[in-house]
Amino acid sequence: MPTSMPDIAHSADALQEGKLDWVGMGNIELPLLLSSKGMNDTPVTAKADAFVSLDREDAKGIHMSRLFLALDSLSCEQTLTPATIRSVLDSFITSHEGLSHSAKVTFHFELPLRRASLLSGKQGWKNYPVVITANLTNGQFNLELAVDVTYSSTCPCSAALARQLIQNAFEEKFADQSLDHASVHAWLGTTEGILATPHSQRSVTNIKVKLDEHCQEFDILGLVNMVEDELKTPVQAAVKREDEQEFARLNGQNLMFCEDAARKLKALFEAENYPDYYIKINHYESLHAHDAVAYAVKGLKDGYRV
Secondary structure (H helix, E strand, O other), X not given: OOOOOOOHHHHOOOOOOOOEEEEEEEEEEEEEEEOEOOOOOEEEEEEEEEEEEEOOOOOXXXXXXXXXXXHHHHHHHOOEOHHXXXXXXXXXXXXXXXXXXXXXXXXXXXXXXXXXXXXXXOEEEEEEEEEEEEEEEOOEEEEEEEEEEEEEEEOHHXXXXXXXXHHHHHHHHHOOOOOOHHHHHHHHOXXXXXXXXXXXXXXXXXXXXXXXXXXXXXXXXXXXXXXXXXXXXXXXXXXXXXXXXHHHHHHHHOOOOHHHHHHHHHHHHHHHOOOXXXXXXXXXXXXXXXXXXXXXXXXXXXXXXX
8 A cells, every 4th residue: 555645736736727716616515503693603505616726837736625524623623703704714825836826715504594574573584695706815804794685675666556446436436426425435455446456576686785895794684684674665574454555555656666765785895895796686576578787886996796
């Protein structure tokens, strides 16, 4: 039995020389314990992508197992925080001394949050897709948090057209009658009275925010709450009839095109003074077979682009 095993990545010549931006692994299955402001440490099942740059032009390859073992140590021995992520990236680079000067890692997972109903006091679980991305280059640490928030959007145009039909029906019904409060009240409670409703659809906003490099903790719950509070119509978990009625009221009082939703969130993130942000609004139309989409970014020279 040989006393040592060959290390081709270290000893063999590259078939063709040249630097590579990123080399590593994708979709590494990784249970993690997430630490985030306002929450107990939460177990999540993540998929991780781990990379280093290959800066030595004649190197055959990198040592992928070293990336994997650093992530395994994070999974088994630590919680996921900005500090532990930076430590992992440091270990990626130090374990590739002479080969790499940059490192990058991405964690994809769904975060379960307990959400209260609108009126009834019931609670239920909702999953929020989250992506945390970090890179370390020449000592510069960059950290990004992305989350998808699902909400309901009711079309202002459709609402106006529905109101016109209701007005026309009212005119036809009571044109030759003296108005009687009880009769009108009863008529408004019939399908003849409210003969049209505006179309609405499940909608999703994809949010990315750049965090300060000195950030000490994530605040995923705070970001989700901020977005849902601004849009007013987040999709619900547990729902009783009073919650459904309140949801209908909120939709009626917060009519919005995709442009409205994008502008509301843009103003919100400007006020919160994030270093950078990216917003994509997706209204999955019930009227059309296509989607209504809007984007907004902060507009920094080297920032997010659409």
